[in-house]
Every structure is written in C-alpha cells, then in structure tokens.
Amino acid sequence: MKIALVGYGKMGQAIERQALKRGHSVVLRITSKNRDELTVAALQRADVVIEFTNPEAAFHNVSFCLNAGASVVCGSTGWNAQIPEVEAMANANNSGFLWASNFSVGVNVFFEINSLLAKLLAPHSEYRPTMQEIHHLQKKDAPSGTAISLAEQIIDSNSRYSSWHLGNKTIDDRLAIEALREENVPGTHEIRWESEVDEIAITHTAKNRDGFALGAVLAAEFLNGKQGIFRMKDVLGI
Numbered sequence: 001m002k003i004a005l006v007g008y009g010k011m012g013q014a015i016e017r018q019a020l021k022r023g024h025s026v027v028l029r030i031t032s033k034n035r036d037e038l039t040v041a042a043l044q045r046a047d048v049v050i051e052f053t054n055p056e057a058a059f060h061n062v063s064f065c066l067n068a069g070a071s072v073v074c075g076s077t078g079w080n081a082q083i084p085e086v087e088a089m090a091n092a093n094n095s096g097f098l099w100a101s102n103f104s105v106g107v108n109v110f111f112e113i114n115s116l117l118a119k120l121l122a123p124h125s126e127y128r129p130t131m132q133e134i135h136h137l138q139k140k141d142a143p144s145g146t147a148i149s150l151a152e153q154i155i156d157s158n159s160r161y162s163s164w165h166l167g168n169k170t171i172d173d174r175l176a177i178e179a180l181r182e183e184n185v186p187g188t189h190e191i192r193w194e195s196e197v198d199e200i201a202i203t204h205t206a207k208n209r210d211g212f213a214l215g216a217v218l219a220a221e222f223l224n225g226k227q228g229i230f231r232m233k234d235v236l237g238i
C-alpha cells in the first residue's frame with residue numbers, strides 16, 4: 001500500500017516506521033513547511049492518506065484530500081465539532097474516512113470496558129465518576145480527544161450524566177475531566193467511580209506512541225479500497 005502522510009511530526013514519523021515494517025511505502029510527507037506539495041496530482045500516487053497534524057489544520061487537510069477523491073485515516077484531535085461535515089464530504093465524494101480519537105488496540109478495548117462500567121453503575125447513584133488524563137507538554141488540545149470519547153461513552157451509557165467539563169469535581173450531571181500536562185507522557189487516562197464505601201478505578205497507560213501508530217496503519221489497511229465512514233470498532237471487529 002502506498003501511503004501519503006499529512007503531518008510528519010512525532011506521530012507521522014512513528015506511523016512511517018510501522019508502515020515500513022508492514023511492507024508499505026510512504027509516497028508523500030507533508031509538514032507546515034511544504035504544504036504546497038499537497039496537490040491532487042500528488043494524492044493520486046497514494047492509496048490512502050494518513051493525517052496527524054493539529055486541531056487548526058485538520059479540517060482543511062482532510063477536506064482537501066476527500067474532495068480530491070482520496071480515502072483518509074485521521075488521528076488529529078481537538079476538532080470534533082467539524083467531523084460530521086467531513087464525513088458528509090467523504091460520502092459525497094465516494095471516499096473512505098476513518099477518524100479515531102485514539103488508534104491503540106488497548107484503548108479501544110478500554111473504551112468497551114468504560115462503557116460497560118458506566119452501564120453497570122447506572123442504577124447505583126452512590127457512585128460518582130471523575131476522569132483524569134495526563135499528556136506531554138506539547139499537546140495542543142485539552143482535554144484529550146480520548147478523554148472526550150471516554151466522557152461521551154459514559155454519557156451514552158449512564159443517564160445521570162449529560163455533559164462534561166474541565167475540572168476535578170463532578171457537579172450534578174456534569175462529569176469532570178482533569179487534564180494534566182507533564183514532561184514525556186504519551187497518554188494516560190483514568191476513570192474513577194467513587195462511593196462512600198469504595199472506589200473502582202480503570203486506567204490505560206500508553207508506554208510510547210507505537211500503539212497509536214500501528215493502529216493507524218491497521219486502519220489504513222482496512223480502509224484501502226473502501227467507501228464510507230468507519231471507526232476503529234470496524235477495524236478491530238469489536
């Protein structure tokens with residue numbers, strides 16, 4: 001498979017390493033410095049685009065690629081409100097699109113456990129949830145896209161919660177997400193359900209970026225040749 005990498009920073013480079021290991025080739029590498037090389041002609045050399053840039057650049061990059069007829073795997077976080085618009089563009093252009101707040105296999109299993117725990121505790125109002133995420137100092141968005149996904153899963157699975165806010169105290173139906181930034185942390189997410197008598201905590205700790213990168217390559221392999229909107233659940237069959 002021939003891959004175009006839009007965004008060639010920490011993630012783009014980790015994705016390239018995983019892609020090469022799996023026998024794929026990288027035919028285009030775009031950063032903020034050579035954006036003019038992202039052209040329809042250049043995209044025609046690739047089977048799939050993998051976009052990992054930032055919240056400000058993602059919408060433009062993804063729209064451009066989808067309108068050029070390319071299929072796109074996107075991992076940029078912090079632009080959730082615009083995702084339905086690009087999904088409509090993918091359908092209109094008969095392209096494929098797969099966005100995930102987190103591509104790691106472990107996190108996608110963790111998502112299922114999170115939903116189940118929120119559902120099991122729904123009848124037990126004495127348990128109150130809080131969430132904490134920790135990332136490296138360069139991360140531009142807070143809370144993380146993964147934390148937002150985890151919060152949305154709790155809201156969908158437990159009718160006592162209807163929104164989330166940045167903070168360390170869950171207030172009424174507003175789930176707290178505390179976002180901490182520390183040196184060299186690839187991504188840690190913890191959800192605690194606390195009652196007067198006990199506490200249940202689930203934690204996912206990424207040790208490095210390789211899990212996200214491998215997941216993005218698996219998603220590109222899955223998306224290659226397909227049209228429509230997909231999620232990591234489709235890739236992993238969960």
Ligand SMILES: NC(=O)c1ccc[n+]([C@@H]2O[C@H](COP(=O)([O-])OP(=O)(O)OC[C@H]3O[C@@H](n4cnc5c(N)ncnc54)[C@H](OP(=O)(O)O)[C@@H]3O)[C@@H](O)[C@H]2O)c1
Nearest residue numbers: 007008009010011031032053057075076077101102103212
């Ligand atoms: N979904 C997941 O599993 C997952 C996992 C980890 C990270 N992420 C997300 O992935 C994104 C990238 O993370 P990262 O750690 O790789 O960031 P990074 O190291 O800062 O790399 C960002 C890359 O995007 C390029 N870029 C910036 N503006 C651009 C533009 N307008 N057009 C094209 N390229 C542009 C940068 O170029 P310059 O170097 O020239 O500025 C750089 O190559 C973030 O949103 C992060 O939250 C997602």
